[in-house]
Amino acid sequence: MGRREVEMPDGTKKVFVWNPKYDPRFPAFNQGPKCAQYFVDYQKCIWRKGEDYKPCDWFRHHYEHICPNEWVDRWNNQISEGIYPSKQLLAWKAKYPKSDE
Numbered sequence: 001m002g003r004r005e006v007e008m009p010d011g012t013k014k015v016f017v018w019n020p021k022y023d024p025r026f027p028a029f030n031q032g033p034k035c036a037q038y039f040v041d042y043q044k045c046i047w048r049k050g051e052d053y054k055p056c057d058w059f060r061h062h063y064e065h066i067c068p069n070e071w072v073d074r075w076n077n078q079i080s081e082g083i084y085p086s087k088q089l090l091a092w093k094a095k096y097p098k099s100d101e
Contacts, residue, residue, distance in 0.1 A: 004061060020062045031066050038063035039075055043084075044092045 004016050023034060042059035049056060063072065078084040 020065055035063055035067035035071065039067065039072070040086055040089050043079065043089055047093060047098055048096050 004018060005013055006016060007013050025034075025037070038059050042056060042063060045053065045056035045059055075084060
């Protein structure tokens with residue numbers, strides 16, 4: 001379960017409690033593949049659209065609440081060092097140019 005603070009249109013802030021919903025791509029109890037896929041999807045989104053693109057937060061919120069912190073820290077270090085071992089992410093970066101926004 002996670003808490004998410006959202007700024008409402010009138011300027012007030014509201015806290016919501018939520019869980020990531022069922023994803024039919026991952027019907028099993030093992031959340032590892034789901035966790036890794038959301039992390040890769042977030043990286044692809046910010047690569048293409050930039051870190052300020054709000055819809056990318058959907059993927060980030062999901063992987064932050066599913067993945068162990070140690071995994072996320074290790075993956076972020078690997079991303080910054082350019083050694084993250086994902087063929088899917090490498091293919092995506094080769095196919096699509098990085099956003100200049």
